[in-house]
Amino acid sequence: MDRRDFSKQSLLLGLGVLPGSAKGAKGKTANQPGNYYKEPPKNLPVRKFDVVVAGAGTAGVVAALAAAHQGAKTMLIEWKGYPGGTVTEGGTALHSFYNLWKAFPGVKKTQVVRGIAQQIIDRLLKVGGTSGHAEMSEGYNYDSVCTAIDTEMYKLVTFEMLVEAGVLVCVNTLLTGAIMQGSRIKGVITESRSGREAIYAKSFVDCTAYGDLAAYAGADYREPNDYAVCNSIGVGNVSMDKYYEFLKSHDAIYQQAEGRRSEKDGQIVRLQGRTVSLPDGFRRQATKIGMSTVTTTVRDNYFMFIKLNLKMPVSPTNRDEVAKAELELRKRQAKAIELFRKFVPGCEKAFIARTSPRLNIRRGRLITCDYDISHEDVIEGRHFDDDVMAYGFHDSAPRYQIKNGGTYGIPYRAMRVAGIDNLLAAGMMITSDHRAHMSTRNTVCCMGQGQAAGTAAALCARKNCGSRELRYTDLRKTLENDGVYFET
Numbered sequence: 001m002d003r004r005d006f007s008k009q010s011l012l013l014g015l016g017v018l019p020g021s022a023k024g025a026k027g028k029t030a031n032q033p034g035n036y037y038k039e040p041p042k043n044l045p046v047r048k049f050d051v052v053v054a055g056a057g058t059a060g061v062v063a064a065l066a067a068a069h070q071g072a073k074t075m076l077i078e079w080k081g082y083p084g085g086t087v088t089e090g091g092t093a094l095h096s097f098y099n100l101w102k103a104f105p106g107v108k109k110t111q112v113v114r115g116i117a118q119q120i121i122d123r124l125l126k127v128g129g130t131s132g133h134a135e136m137s138e139g140y141n142y143d144s145v146c147t148a149i150d151t152e153m154y155k156l157v158t159f160e161m162l163v164e165a166g167v168l169v170c171v172n173t174l175l176t177g178a179i180m181q182g183s184r185i186k187g188v189i190t191e192s193r194s195g196r197e198a199i200y201a202k203s204f205v206d207c208t209a210y211g212d213l214a215a216y217a218g219a220d221y222r223e224p225n226d227y228a229v230c231n232s233i234g235v236g237n238v239s240m241d242k243y244y245e246f247l248k249s250h251d252a253i254y255q256q257a258e259g260r261r262s263e264k265d266g267q268i269v270r271l272q273g274r275t276v277s278l279p280d281g282f283r284r285q286a287t288k289i290g291m292s293t294v295t296t297t298v299r300d301n302y303f304m305f306i307k308l309n310l311k312m313p314v315s316p317t318n319r320d321e322v323a324k325a326e327l328e329l330r331k332r333q334a335k336a337i338e339l340f341r342k343f344v345p346g347c348e349k350a351f352i353a354r355t356s357p358r359l360n361i362r363r364g365r366l367i368t369c370d371y372d373i374s375h376e377d378v379i380e381g382r383h384f385d386d387d388v389m390a391y392g393f394h395d396s397a398p399r400y401q402i403k404n405g406g407t408y409g410i411p412y413r414a415m416r417v418a419g420i421d422n423l424l425a426a427g428m429m430i431t432s433d434h435r436a437h438m439s440t441r442n443t444v445c446c447m448g449q450g451q452a453a454g455t456a457a458a459l460c461a462r463k464n465c466g467s468r469e470l471r472y473t474d475l476r477k478t479l480e481n482d483g484v485y486f487e488t
């Protein structure tokens with residue numbers, strides 16, 4: 001048995017879901033190595049909902065809002081103390097609400113992700129919490145628009161929107177298991193300081209990024225471990241304009257975008273340097289600590305993120321290896337600050353103003369769904385007869401771009417978790433092809449998927465049907481009414 005199989009079996013065994021779990025997870029208890037303590041059975045209090053969304057991150061916030069907008073009694077489960085997820089802790093730059101029109105002269109500028117994702121930006125604009133959709137003046141073969149956010153305002157604004165929509169937002173609550181009835185999820189188990197609870201619902205959406213709920217439910221998954229992990233930092237006492245001068249003085253500007261910053265329009269809100277053009281000492285150390293020169297901001301004296309990357313030897317679901325990575329990333333953060341202090345005039349008093357509560361991940365588990373979006377689907381700009389959104393950004397651009405600056409579609413079937421009747425997945429856990437994932441995992445795509453999954457879950461709950469019985473025409477009509485953009 002390899003390490004991954006062992007971790008998979010331990011997960012299921014530890015939760016006691018094996019006897020009733022979905023197909024594929026049954027009968028795997030034999031030959032477990034080591035000793036086990038058998039937990040005594042407990043009676044758990046039960047609460048009932050129409051829709052449960054697991055994970056209040058990038059996709060989950062939108063999924064819960066979408067479900068509640070459809071009138072579903074919705075519970076959102078999040079183990080941190082706030083909503084937001086990786087969009088507030090990773091790159092924090094939202095890519096991309098638009099097609100790549102600037103790289104393709106003559107192509108029309110089109111906002112391809114709208115709906116709830118745009119409503120969040122509208123709310124942030126009112127409180128000075130975003131640059132708005134800032135156009136790239138340099139590096140527009142990569143993206144035409146970058147939307148920078150104030151990460152702390154994002155947490156507050158989305159929290160308020162969820163509560164206003166009537167979602168029961170259970171933060172500081174960990175989802176720890178699934179209660180199965182054949183291939184249907186009857187409920188989930190949560191743990192918080194209010195105790196252990198059983199939460200029943202008709203429909204479920206897994207937005208945990210790692211696919212925790214799908215894994216607990218016995219869905220098929222893989223752990224490709226094909227990305228570096230990261231702990232990004234917010235940096236205080238710096239100046240975006242001085243950083244610009246530093247990069248400019250070395251002829252090293254690779255990306256630049258202008259938008260709203262500290263209440264003024266037309267300010268630099270995104271910069272990325274060409275590392276090879278930077279002074280030797282900076283370049284060598286940045287490479288050694290996995291530091292990227294890209295940052296965004298909506299404040300004059302703050303970098304919303306600087307990323308420190310680390311490639312882990314095994315899957316980031318391994319607790320002990322993650323602990324080592326957490327320490328290493330914190331050491332790298334300190335070294336990154338030293339670099340700014342030493343090399344960038346005007347940043348001599350830089351300090352770490354924010355770290356992520358735990359390392360960020362670009363992919364944890366990859367959950368098998370009814371359809372797996374291929375890289376050809378993405379770059380050829382394919383649309384499907386069950387599209388739930390359109391998307392036009394690729395994180396490997398300009399190497400890979402969506403054909404003619406257009407869009408491809410996310411099909412509904414790509415979010416239906418294979419083998420489970422009432423579970424949808426949204427966010428970074430869908431799409432197995434690494435290159436396709438370089439597009440579908442991005443923030444704005446995850447947000448669009450969240451709206452589709454939350455809406456579908458609510459409709460299924462209302463119609464008392466499974467995710468495969470939902471009529472696409474009903475889903476499509478509802479999404480269109482709620483402002484989602486479709487190409488075909």
Ligand SMILES: Cc1cc2nc3c(=O)[nH]c(=O)nc-3n(C[C@H](O)[C@H](O)[C@H](O)COP(=O)(O)OP(=O)(O)OC[C@H]3O[C@@H](n4cnc5c(N)ncnc54)[C@H](O)[C@@H]3O)c2cc1C
Nearest residue numbers: 055057058059079085086090091095175209361427428443
């Ligand atoms: C370092 C880094 C930089 C990036 N840079 C960019 C960028 O610049 N632009 C861009 O568009 N994209 C970027 N991305 C990609 C993008 O941010 C992510 O792919 C996307 O935000 C993932 O969204 P998600 O909803 O799938 O997961 P998340 O936003 O991570 O949400 C998952 C949520 O589920 C919660 N959760 C997990 N397990 C449980 C559980 N068992 N119980 C309760 N809650 C749970 C988590 O706490 C979290 O809040 C970056 C990613 C990383 C890691």
